[in-house]
Amino acid sequence: MSDHNHNIDITERFEFTSKEKMVLIGMMALGLICLVATYFMGGKDGELRFWTNFLHNSVFFTGIAFISMFLLAAKVLAYSGWHTVWKRLLEAKAQFLIFGLIFMGVILLGTKLEWHHLYHWAFPGITDPANKDCYDPIIAGKSGFLNTGFYALATFGFGLIWYLCVVLFRRLSLSEDKNGDESYSHHKKMKIVSAFFMPFGGFTSAALIWLWIMSIDSHWYSTMFAWYATASWLVSAVALLILTIIYLKSRGYFSYVSGEHLHDLGKYLFGFSVFWTYLWFSQFMLIWYANIGEETIYFDGRMTNYPVLFWGNLIMNFVLPLLILLRNDTKRKYGTLVLVCCITLFGHWVDFFQMIKPGALHTEHEYHEYACATHDHHDTKNDHGHHDHDDAKDGHHDKKGDDKHEHDTKSYEGHDKSHNSDGGHGEKQGSVGGDHGHHGHKFQMGFDIPGLLELGTFIGFLGLFFFVVFSSLAKAPLVPPNDPYLGESLHHHVGYGGGNMEGDHDHH
Amino acid sequence: MSKNTEVLYGLYNDEEILLDALRNANKKGIEVMEVYTPFPVHGLDDVLGLSESRLHIAGFVYGILGTMTAFGVMTWIFTRDWPIIFGGKPYFSAPAFIPITFELTVLFACVGMVVTFYTICGMGPGITNPVLDDRITDDKFCIAFNVNDASNEDINGLKSFFKETGAEEINTKTI
Numbered sequence: 001m002s003d004h005n006h007n008i009d010i011t012e013r014f015e016f017t018s019k020e021k022m023v024l025i026g027m028m029a030l031g032l033i034c035l036v037a038t039y040f041m042g043g044k045d046g047e048l049r050f051w052t053n054f055l056h057n058s059v060f061f062t063g064i065a066f067i068s069m070f071l072l073a074a075k076v077l078a079y080s081g082w083h084t085v086w087k088r089l090l091e092a093k094a095q096f097l098i099f100g101l102i103f104m105g106v107i108l109l110g111t112k113l114e115w116h117h118l119y120h121w122a123f124p125g126i127t128d129p130a131n132k133d134c135y136d137p138i139i140a141g142k143s144g145f146l147n148t149g150f151y152a153l154a155t156f157g158f159g160l161i162w163y164l165c166v167v168l169f170r171r172l173s174l175s176e177d178k179n180g181d182e183s184y185s186h187h188k189k190m191k192i193v194s195a196f197f198m199p200f201g202g203f204t205s206a207a208l209i210w211l212w213i214m215s216i217d218s219h220w221y222s223t224m225f226a227w228y229a230t231a232s233w234l235v236s237a238v239a240l241l242i243l244t245i246i247y248l249k250s251r252g253y254f255s256y257v258s259g260e261h262l263h264d265l266g267k268y269l270f271g272f273s274v275f276w277t278y279l280w281f282s283q284f285m286l287i288w289y290a291n292i293g294e295e296t297i298y299f300d301g302r303m304t305n306y307p308v309l310f311w312g313n314l315i316m317n318f319v320l321p322l323l324i325l326l327r328n329d330t331k332r333k334y335g336t337l338v339l340v341c342c343i344t345l346f347g348h349w350v351d352f353f354q355m356i357k358p359g360a361l362h363t364e365h366e367y368h369e370y371a372c373a374t375h376d377h378h379d380t381k382n383d384h385g386h387h388d389h390d391d392a393k394d395g396h397h398d399k400k401g402d403d404k405h406e407h408d409t410k411s412y413e414g415h416d417k418s419h420n421s422d423g424g425h426g427e428k429q430g431s432v433g434g435d436h437g438h439h440g441h442k443f444q445m446g447f448d449i450p451g452l453l454e455l456g457t458f459i460g461f462l463g464l465f466f467f468v469v470f471s472s473l474a475k476a477p478l479v480p481p482n483d484p485y486l487g488e489s490l491h492h493h494v495g496y497g498g499g500n501m502e503g504d505h506d507h508h
Numbered sequence: 509m510s511k512n513t514e515v516l517y518g519l520y521n522d523e524e525i526l527l528d529a530l531r532n533a534n535k536k537g538i539e540v541m542e543v544y545t546p547f548p549v550h551g552l553d554d555v556l557g558l559s560e561s562r563l564h565i566a567g568f569v570y571g572i573l574g575t576m577t578a579f580g581v582m583t584w585i586f587t588r589d590w591p592i593i594f595g596g597k598p599y600f601s602a603p604a605f606i607p608i609t610f611e612l613t614v615l616f617a618c619v620g621m622v623v624t625f626y627t628i629c630g631m632g633p634g635i636t637n638p639v640l641d642d643r644i645t646d647d648k649f650c651i652a653f654n655v656n657d658a659s660n661e662d663i664n665g666l667k668s669f670f671k672e673t674g675a676e677e678i679n680t681k682t683i
Contacts, residue, residue, distance in 0.1 A: 281606065288603050291595060328564070493550040 031460005062100025063233035073194035081488030180482025266331025316347030518675030529673035574616025
């Protein structure tokens with residue numbers, strides 16, 4: 001066994017080079033430029049494009065940070081040993097959580113101060129039954145959950161408790177490096193943090209996903225949604241983890257993270273991709289089969305008006321990872337692994353894109369028809385070049401809006417008599433994504449597909465994310481020297497007979 | 509079965525000792541007939557120079573067969589043989605076929621792989637396989653040599669190999 005540890009230096013520390021800093025700062029600058037450019041030059045609905053891009057990337061990377069902590073907690077509780085050599089990466093990624101929460105705070109502030117109209121439930125006066133023109137009985141019925149107060153409480157209440165767990169866990173882990181003892185007292189305390197975090201994070205993340213993303217389609221809801229979005233985070237986090245490990249290996253670190261570890265991470269990527277598909281399909285299947293208008297509206301709009309997003313999502317996140325990773329050896333080759341990680345990372349980013357954009361665009365159009373939209377805002381909008389758009393539609397939209405409203409209230413009351421407890425039924429006519437009756441859906445860059453500005457913003461967030469990760473990584477040894485499972489992790493072996501990965505140490 | 513095999517085998521107490529013994533045998537160029545262990549030992553395949561199993565390729569083929577069977581039969585039934593409208597859906601309702609397609613894929617792959625595995629290993633109902641020693645299904649690790657045509661000198665050499673490498677017991681058996 002002694003030859004196992006031959007040439008392995010587990011005391012190495014990651015050095016955050018100035019070149020890397022420059023590249024990451026460059027990425028952040030690009031992202032910032034793209035965000036600003038989206039706001040002022042994003043074409044029609046440019047402001048909305050800015051806010052949805054900001055929300056999209058904030059949610060995506062906050063989720064990756066959350067899942068990193070979740071994986072850590074799961075591994076500690078499951079007596080997992082093989083992850084120890086790369087567990088510092090999860091710790092470092094979880095540190096991004098506080099930035100994500102700050103970004104979500106900006107979204108919250110924007111909701112409160114009406115900088116944007118991402119959330120239908122936040123329209124002024126929409127829950128006020130006295131105001132007949134603005135009142136939406138369905139949203140009013142949900143207002144106990146969908147209001148800025150609860151949004152703030154959940155984002156910061158739940159989010160900060162998550163972050164507290166991240167900080168506690170990290171502190172224990174660093175303290176173990178210095179004062180680790182034979183009774184593994186640090187590890188036992190980590191178990192307590194994890195045992196709290198797992199159920200707490202599991203339940204509260206669902207509530208946050210409902211608030212952050214699902215409530216964009218305010219009338220619609222799905223009980224599968226939180227699972228499905230969490231699975232999307234999970235696959236993205238694993239893909240990013242594998243890419244980070246391979247990058248660090250290419251820089252000469254992590255010689256002891258072998259094909260065995262990558263093979264198992266590849267299985268994660270494969271398994272969680274299939275898991276995501278299972279949840280996606282379950283949600284789709286239930287809604288498709290039941291064929292209730294209030295529910296099918298979500299998929300109908302996306303399938304009809306956003307076919308690239310709808311089908312591209314399935315191809316990138318199910319078909320390609322399934323076919324590429326089904327073979328054993330593709331999980332042990334850098335080329336295929338990097339390829340499939342890039343596909344799924346981008347694919348799940350697009351998945352969140354299609355969760356957010358069609359609903360937000362629809363909400364924006366609703367706002368323009370909305371009787372209680374503040375006049376100030378209409379004027380500002382017109383100044384920004386929305387004049388044509390609004391004027392052309394205003395005529396019949398006002399009328400249509402009124403008709404719809406009456407119809408809506410009636411149908412809702414009908415429902416109310418028959419199902420008293422079931423306040424969520426009765427959807428407005430017209431499908432998601434601005435398909436207003438005889439107006440066909442028109443292609444809009446940044447909504448129908450991600451444009452260059454979206455990609456730039458993604459790169460910017462990626463830069464910030466890795467700046468945080470690498471800064472955190474440089475502060476501690478790359479491998480926790482006193483972790484009780486270190487030995488097991490160094491000797492991890494999956495029993496695959498197909499040979500070692502390039503650059504691996506010979507095991508025997 | 510047609511011809512009995514004379515087997516000389518040694519029992520070891522630990523898988524690491526077994527692996528070291530096999531490395532030793534490789535170095536000396538001794539031909540090993542078979543190795544028996546109570547559980548899968550990491551690294552054993554490499555030491556014995558076994559190539560990767562192709563069972564999973566068979567599994568993939570069975571799986572695809574299941575996929576096509578399920579999807580094909582359902583399509584044929586619902587569009588040609590006995591078209592019925594369910595819940596206002598079209599006759600060819602692909603999403604509704606997926607759960608059963610999935611189940612049959614798994615079923616075909618599992619059953620097919622089990623049957624293939626049993627066939628390859630010569631196992632199955634009514635077949636009795638000779639067991640060298642009951643304890644190799646419990647806590648002993650065994651290396652077996654075929655000594656049918658071996659001279660006394662060879663057998664003595666193998667016995668001393670067992671002693672050198674730390675075997676707990678050395679026995680012979682005809683199977």
